[in-house]
Amino acid sequence: MKQTYISEIGKHEGQKVTIRGWLYNKRSSGKLHFLQVRDGTGIVQCVVFKGDVSEEVFGRSDAATQESSVVVQGVVRADKRSAIGFEVGVTDLKIVQAAQEYPIAKKDHGVGFLMDHRHLWLRSSRQHAILRVRSEIVKACRDYYDERGFTLVDAPIFTPTACEGTTTLFETDYFGEKAYLTQSGQLYMEAAAMAFGKVYCFGPTFRAEKSKTRRHLTEFWMIEPEVAFYDLNDDMDLAEDFVAYVVARVLANRRPELLVLERDVAKLEQVQKPFPRISYDEALAILKEHGVDVPWGEDFGGDEETMLANHFDRPVLVHRYPARCKAFYMKGDPEDALKALCVDMLAPEGYGEIIGGGQREDDLETLERKIEEHGLPKEAFEWYLDVRRYGSVPHAGFGLGIERTVAWICGLKHVRETIPFPRMLERLRP
Amino acid sequence: MKQTYISEIGKHEGQKVTIRGWLYNKRSSGKLHFLQVRDGTGIVQCVVFKGDVSEEVFGRSDAATQESSVVVQGVVRADKRSAIGFEVGVTDLKIVQAAQEYPIAKKDHGVGFLMDHRHLWLRSSRQHAILRVRSEIVKACRDYYDERGFTLVDAPIFTPTACEGTTTLFETDYFGEKAYLTQSGQLYMEAAAMAFGKVYCFGPTFRAEKSKTRRHLTEFWMIEPEVAFYDLNDDMDLAEDFVAYVVARVLANRRPELLVLERDVAKLEQVQKPFPRISYDEALAILKEHGVDVPWGEDFGGDEETMLANHFDRPVLVHRYPARCKAFYMKGDPEDALKALCVDMLAPEGYGEIIGGGQREDDLETLERKIEEHGLPKEAFEWYLDVRRYGSVPHAGFGLGIERTVAWICGLKHVRETIPFPRMLERLRP
Numbered sequence: 001m002k003q004t005y006i007s008e009i010g011k012h013e014g015q016k017v018t019i020r021g022w023l024y025n026k027r028s029s030g031k032l033h034f035l036q037v038r039d040g041t042g043i044v045q046c047v048v049f050k051g052d053v054s055e056e057v058f059g060r061s062d063a064a065t066q067e068s069s070v071v072v073q074g075v076v077r078a079d080k081r082s083a084i085g086f087e088v089g090v091t092d093l094k095i096v097q098a099a100q101e102y103p104i105a106k107k108d109h110g111v112g113f114l115m116d117h118r119h120l121w122l123r124s125s126r127q128h129a130i131l132r133v134r135s136e137i138v139k140a141c142r143d144y145y146d147e148r149g150f151t152l153v154d155a156p157i158f159t160p161t162a163c164e165g166t167t168t169l170f171e172t173d174y175f176g177e178k179a180y181l182t183q184s185g186q187l188y189m190e191a192a193a194m195a196f197g198k199v200y201c202f203g204p205t206f207r208a209e210k211s212k213t214r215r216h217l218t219e220f221w222m223i224e225p226e227v228a229f230y231d232l233n234d235d236m237d238l239a240e241d242f243v244a245y246v247v248a249r250v251l252a253n254r255r256p257e258l259l260v261l262e263r264d265v266a267k268l269e270q271v272q273k274p275f276p277r278i279s280y281d282e283a284l285a286i287l288k289e290h291g292v293d294v295p296w297g298e299d300f301g302g303d304e305e306t307m308l309a310n311h312f313d314r315p316v317l318v319h320r321y322p323a324r325c326k327a328f329y330m331k332g333d334p335e336d337a338l339k340a341l342c343v344d345m346l347a348p349e350g351y352g353e354i355i356g357g358g359q360r361e362d363d364l365e366t367l368e369r370k371i372e373e374h375g376l377p378k379e380a381f382e383w384y385l386d387v388r389r390y391g392s393v394p395h396a397g398f399g400l401g402i403e404r405t406v407a408w409i410c411g412l413k414h415v416r417e418t419i420p421f422p423r424m425l426e427r428l429r430p
Numbered sequence: 431m432k433q434t435y436i437s438e439i440g441k442h443e444g445q446k447v448t449i450r451g452w453l454y455n456k457r458s459s460g461k462l463h464f465l466q467v468r469d470g471t472g473i474v475q476c477v478v479f480k481g482d483v484s485e486e487v488f489g490r491s492d493a494a495t496q497e498s499s500v501v502v503q504g505v506v507r508a509d510k511r512s513a514i515g516f517e518v519g520v521t522d523l524k525i526v527q528a529a530q531e532y533p534i535a536k537k538d539h540g541v542g543f544l545m546d547h548r549h550l551w552l553r554s555s556r557q558h559a560i561l562r563v564r565s566e567i568v569k570a571c572r573d574y575y576d577e578r579g580f581t582l583v584d585a586p587i588f589t590p591t592a593c594e595g596t597t598t599l600f601e602t603d604y605f606g607e608k609a610y611l612t613q614s615g616q617l618y619m620e621a622a623a624m625a626f627g628k629v630y631c632f633g634p635t636f637r638a639e640k641s642k643t644r645r646h647l648t649e650f651w652m653i654e655p656e657v658a659f660y661d662l663n664d665d666m667d668l669a670e671d672f673v674a675y676v677v678a679r680v681l682a683n684r685r686p687e688l689l690v691l692e693r694d695v696a697k698l699e700q701v702q703k704p705f706p707r708i709s710y711d712e713a714l715a716i717l718k719e720h721g722v723d724v725p726w727g728e729d730f731g732g733d734e735e736t737m738l739a740n741h742f743d744r745p746v747l748v749h750r751y752p753a754r755c756k757a758f759y760m761k762g763d764p765e766d767a768l769k770a771l772c773v774d775m776l777a778p779e780g781y782g783e784i785i786g787g788g789q790r791e792d793d794l795e796t797l798e799r800k801i802e803e804h805g806l807p808k809e810a811f812e813w814y815l816d817v818r819r820y821g822s823v824p825h826a827g828f829g830l831g832i833e834r835t836v837a838w839i840c841g842l843k844h845v846r847e848t849i850p851f852p853r854m855l856e857r858l859r860p
Binding site: 003005007020021022023039040041067068069096097099100102117119120122123127128131132134135138139142146149151152153154155156157158159160170171172173174175177179181188191192193194195196197198203204206208210218219221228229362383384386387388389390391392393394419420421423425426428429430 | 433435437450451452453469470471497498499526527529530532547549550552553557558561562564565568569572576579581582583584585586587588589590600601602603604605607609611618621622623624625626627628633634636638640648649651658659792813814816817818819820821822823824849850851853855856858859860
């Protein structure tokens with residue numbers, strides 16, 4: 001008999017269906033077994049009444065262990081107490097495989113234990129909900145650009161040179177030569193924007209971060225749009241519109257999951273355009289109000305970002321940082337040579353940076369000088385300089401980190417739960 | 431003045447517009463300059479008539495070099511000879527940056543030269559068209575699964591163990607421990623399918639292939655669906671329906687690009703369900719008809735695949751290969767222990783394998799025995815064996831290689847043009 005997915009069960013009221021899944025939970029009371037069966041699309045209560053089934057089926061229901069795989073036949077009936085509005089009156093139950101004693105029991109486990117069992121932990125309601133939200137965020141990100149005439153241009157993972165500093169690079173032997181895992185697709189997107197006008201890449205990026213913080217993974221996904229003829233203001237408009245869109249999509253399509261996560265959705269509903277835009281100098285003033293004195297020219301750390309992010313009820317765009325905090329490819333502010341035409345977006349509720357970007361240096365000689373000043377090997381950047389030799393134009397873009405965005409939207413304390421199989425300083429398994 | 435993209439120009443007939451882009455080509459005849467301007471969304475002819483513009487603008491048009499960046503103002507008018515149906519009567523032209531002599535001139539360049547200038551080569555009509563088709567294929571792949579209740583579950587890139595053999599692994603130092611770049615997300619998808627029912631991953635995968643063939647890249651993208659409670663037949667149904675969908679989407683949305691590539695679209699229009707399904711044994715018989723004798727038990731090489739693929743007018747599914755050709759996780763055929771419940775899909779016109787997959791071994795003891803027989807370290811697979819300990823179910827899936835699919839759909843000889851920045855044995859740059 002054809003499998004009915006639990007998400008579709010409401011269409012079969014009064015009908016006999018076959019559900020295939022796993023026993024998530026069970027309670028019994030005399031002549032009744034209440035089996036919570038999950039199939040990946042939802043959880044439904046399957047009621048086994050002794051009078052309705054053979055002795056064998058009732059016995060099997062009694063013996064069934066947590067996470068055993070099962071095939072349940074029964075009739076769908078409305079049930080007001082159910083979260084999904086329906087339950088199943090069981091007529092038959094088969095055990096596909098009787099699970100051994102499930103390691104993730106109801107008692108509290110430490111995070112290390114759960115992470116070691118990540119392949120099983122994914123089955124829990126909470127992890128399931130987080131990764132469904134992640135899936136929706138990824139789709140929303142792609143749809144946003146696909147629907148606006150951007151071309152997806154995948155950036156390479158193997159790169160011959162570093163782009164964001166050399167201290168956090170993963171290295172591999174590439175047939176006798178050194179190759180590094182990409183930290184950002186940006187330089188490639190700049191070249192691609194000159195071919196396609198509006199482009200984005202979306203893939204894993206790597207940083208050999210030795211820090212154990214709640215915001216760092218060694219392997220994380222980033223979406224990086226880049227647009228020819230955009231300036232910093234256009235870039236901020238795009239970032240703002242994009243993030244508002246992604247939040248709205250999650251609110252529209254993943255409310256049940258946010259409910260499981262006990263997320264305060266009112267806070268997400270506030271994420272409406274326009275977002276506040278403040279300069280680095282204004283950010284310094286806000287920090288000072290909060291009693292924190294950052295000397296001009298210093299970058300913000302996690303604590304300062306948290307403080308700034310807490311100051312607003314929606315994401316804030318902080319622009320024009322001191323040039324010396326930022327990478328060589330940032331365009332200088334024509335109003336003040338010490339500043340860069342860059343922007344970070346900090347998520348509210350203390351989440352901090354989710355976007356970093358800005359306008360890129362488009363003048364050949366300036367860029368050559370900056371490469372030299374940063375002590376970078378010019379020959380490795382000749383191809384990148386070509387973008388300024390052959391039809392250079394103003395252009396801008398940014399990168400949004402998926403895991404930090406998932407953490408913020410789901411309201412999680414740590415990024416480790418935002419990705420199916422996290423990789424961190426002390427975590428390469430499973 | 432707001433930029434009008436060339437793809438939208440038909441909406442502005444009779445109006446004055448501003449186009450920002452690059453000079454793709456030019457011809458002149460006395461009082462007229464015909465500038466082919468591209469902006470990433472299309473190419474439009476901009477006509478500069480001496481009588482319509484200042485001497486300065488006419489002079490600039492005369493001096494403008496290939497790939498210089500330009501801002502053109504002018505009036506959109508219908509033009510029957512134009513591929514896009516419109517041209518622009520120029521009223522003003524500004525040069526943003528005058529390009530140096532463009533390295534990719536009209537003369538024939540060798541592939542090595544073009545690949546060294548990949549960042550510029552992307553601007554050519556042909557490469558542009560290929561990557562627009564790629565972008566469409568990627569979107570079609572994701573939409574297919576997203577619209578059918580699959581959850582995207584990103585597989586990790588860093589893995590502690592090999593899954594497809596140890597000879598083609600890229601290795602990196604992971605804080606003092608060895609880590610390998612993933613060759614497939616499959617094992618992770620199997621665990622995820624037990625949590626979400628229907629899942630897929632889509633990301634870059636890596637093989638340190640020392641072979642220089644037209645089908646191999648060291649870094650390539652793969653989409654890998656995996657479904658709980660699917661058997662080999664369900665898997666073949668899914669693969670067939672999926673590939674037919676992707677081809678139909680490209681035909682629906684990327685005809686102009688296929689035209690640029692001079693693709694015989696009639697061949698793609700034949701890609702309709704049902705696809706032929708033959709067993710390995712039947713494939714042997716077909717090869718024999720063609721005069722090629724493959725001893726039973728041997729895998730097919732590129733030549734045999736090409737021959738089989740040429741035998742049909744649409745993709746062919748070849749199932750039940752000898753178990754000894756296939757990986758340890760393949761489920762044995764209950765009808766014949768020497769065979770595996772696996773399937774490859776070979777693309778027509780000689781393109782060969784684009785899909786590999788099958789039903790997975792779901793019995794704990796059998797899988798433990800196979801891991802031992804293959805000489806694999808059991809402790810590394812304990813987490814994977816957990817999938818058989820806690821609610822094991824029949825399940826199946828496959829991986830589709832994006833670059834080979836792009837090569838086939840675009841009708842390309844070599845996969846190196848199917849990805850923006852290809853990585854091969856002797857190619858790590860730009």
